[in-house]
Amino acid sequence: MSDTSTAFAPASIGNLGVGFDMLGLALTGVGDRVTARRGRDGVRIADVFDPSGEPHPVLSRDPGRNTASIAARALWQAHGDGGGIELEIHKGVPLQSGMGSSAASAVAGAVAVNALLEDPLPTRDLLPFALEGERYASGGIHADNVAPSLLGGMVLCPPALLPNAIPLRTPEGVSAVLVHPELKVHTADARRSLAESVSRQQWIDQQGYLAGFLTACAYGDLDLMRATLKDIVIEPQRAASVPCFPAIRDAALDAGALGVSLSGSGPSVFALVATGLAGELALAMETACGAQGVECQSWVSPMTAPGARLEH
Amino acid sequence: MSDTSTAFAPASIGNLGVGFDMLGLALTGVGDRVTARRGRDGVRIADVFDPSGEPHPVLSRDPGRNTASIAARALWQAHGDGGGIELEIHKGVPLQSGMGSSAASAVAGAVAVNALLEDPLPTRDLLPFALEGERYASGGIHADNVAPSLLGGMVLCPPALLPNAIPLRTPEGVSAVLVHPELKVHTADARRSLAESVSRQQWIDQQGYLAGFLTACAYGDLDLMRATLKDIVIEPQRAASVPCFPAIRDAALDAGALGVSLSGSGPSVFALVATGLAGELALAMETACGAQGVECQSWVSPMTAPGARLEH
Numbered sequence A, B: 001m002s003d004t005s006t007a008f009a010p011a012s013i014g015n016l017g018v019g020f021d022m023l024g025l026a027l028t029g030v031g032d033r034v035t036a037r038r039g040r041d042g043v044r045i046a047d048v049f050d051p052s053g054e055p056h057p058v059l060s061r062d063p064g065r066n067t068a069s070i071a072a073r074a075l076w077q078a079h080g081d082g083g084g085i086e087l088e089i090h091k092g093v094p095l096q097s098g099m100g101s102s103a104a105s106a107v108a109g110a111v112a113v114n115a116l117l118e119d120p121l122p123t124r125d126l127l128p129f130a131l132e133g134e135r136y137a138s139g140g141i142h143a144d145n146v147a148p149s150l151l152g153g154m155v156l157c158p159p160a161l162l163p164n165a166i167p168l169r170t171p172e173g174v175s176a177v178l179v180h181p182e183l184k185v186h187t188a189d190a191r192r193s194l195a196e197s198v199s200r201q202q203w204i205d206q207q208g209y210l211a212g213f214l215t216a217c218a219y220g221d222l223d224l225m226r227a228t229l230k231d232i233v234i235e236p237q238r239a240a241s242v243p244c245f246p247a248i249r250d251a252a253l254d255a256g257a258l259g260v261s262l263s264g265s266g267p268s269v270f271a272l273v274a275t276g277l278a279g280e281l282a283l284a285m286e287t288a289c290g291a292q293g294v295e296c297q298s299w300v301s302p303m304t305a306p307g308a309r310l311e312h
Helices: A067-079 A101-114 A123-138 A146-151 A187-192 A200-219 A222-228 A235-241 A245-254 A275-291 B067-079 B101-114 B123-138 B146-151 B187-192 B200-219 B222-228 B235-241 B245-254 B275-291
Strands: A004-014 A023-039 A043-049 A084-090 A154-156 A166-168 A174-181 A197-199 A259-262 A269-274 A296-302 B004-014 B023-039 B043-049 B084-090 B154-156 B166-168 B174-181 B197-199 B259-262 B269-274 B296-302
Touching (some): A023 A043, A067 A123, A101 A123, A123 A146, A123 A187, A166 A200, A235 A259, B023 B067, B023 B146, B067 B084, B067 B123, B123 B146, B146 B154, B174 B275, B245 B259, B269 B275
Parallel strands (some): B043 B084
Antiparallel strands (some): A174 A269, B004 B023, B023 B084, B174 B296
16 A cells, blocks of 8 residues: 555547447547645645646646546545545646546546555446546536546446446457647536437437447447447537537548547547548648637547556 | 249347337247249239138238238339239238237248349348338338348347348347237337437437447346346337236346337337246246236247248
8 A cells, every 4th residue: 555646547538429428438648647645634636737737727726626636535535544635636638628638637536546545446446436526527427538538448338327337349440530629618518508308310310320330349340330420419519619620520521530520528529530541530630620720639549548547 | 033932031029128210139930921923913912811821801912001012012123024923921920019010021022022033132132122011011111120020130220220230149048038918009100109309318318228238239248238128218108008018027027037128019028038037937927918817929039030031
């Protein structure tokens, strides 16, 4: 049992377009890092740093208002020894980006504190604690960022089955490309503006796409992935808040994407694509975004990105 | 190229509870049989027999009003040689039973006529022709009976992906039990009475169950099948037309069913269950049905039941 631990948790693509609130994919190359140290009473935040290592200009040090500390506190209260914990949070995921920023912090907080427990829990048992953080950020219990950030890869996590979350096999030779335009979308606001009902036809069509997509992934059928990686319900309601989306989407499809949609509630846009085309696709999406006068950054990631890890 | 052919097509469980309009399972031991013979102009019906071999008391001999001849005619008009076809239809599937009676006739008609073509089509290419028959019977294009009757086993066939229909792997050691209470439900009427919209929560929950069920089948996870074989949207709307349903359902769950729901629009009720418990389960469901004062018949079937076959 150590007195300090550091965990990294990756960013993720929530919804993965076709699976609103129930499907997510971990990313590589971008995530949050949380160091937990034994300290005085309760769970406190010592520091929050931005990606350049400066004190974060926006995020609160109030432990009741940061997903890392909320998750850490939930775990510590349930399984800790009554001592105190101090957290140091290094944000790597851009805020309000649709890249699962709040989930990455929550997962990293839970994984870091778990290492300080006398009997650390198995990784998958940390999900409910990380979800406590996500609940604060988004106003609901959905695990489509938390579960892939914790477990890695592509994860199915329907709200009705939580805390069960099922890591899925993914087809070989397919990668994810994510482009983050420099805009901000507030997840909880984006959720409140969604229609409260869908037509029977929309329900059946969207459910059919998800069923087909999961089958395509299980069987490695890229033609079926292309036919099913669609969001006909949520994307049309959210696309207006990301004016550059249509241009990025069209560029992605022209460059060979199997499908493209908003990541979470946006503004980030993701595509799945045969790995050999991923670099070119990222460039095409970035170029299209830039042509709309919006700065952006992109990441390319296998569908088998690892989940959270303890660094020391 | 022969002058006569006979095809058998099995009954099926439409929707399979969890996958309204997009999931179906073939049954063994019950189906329709159609003999096609070269005859005079066009596609005609020579005879329709009931299961006891008597002239059928209900079904029309008008080729525009029987799904077998409608499917046969669609295929023959597209690929036939301009000669005539006479059909002899042996109904084995009870009418308005929720067992895919109209689909079995349509599939048997298409398969029988296919054998008389100079260049018979591959089996899966018969789906659109069989669907023409189903469209007449139910007023919509959904393949959840036609596809399993044609292809066998469990088939995913979302309307938005048709004519693509995807045979799915099923877990070993699981069987289907179907109980047919002696009531009739008219499919097209049952469909018209369904609500035109669902809440976002219902959509997400039901879609989550289907996604989980397909994953459970792909991975052979019976606990997950048990957690996901549910229909929270359609079954509550239809159960009132099958008064004996709650008693049969409860008996099935008590006897170890993984899940239980209406087959198609009812009145038949199906359950999935570990194969070792299937006989006992069928008995329990029959007993519960009988205790409601309703005669019934039951079938037990593996999840790998074969699809339509040419008999000679």
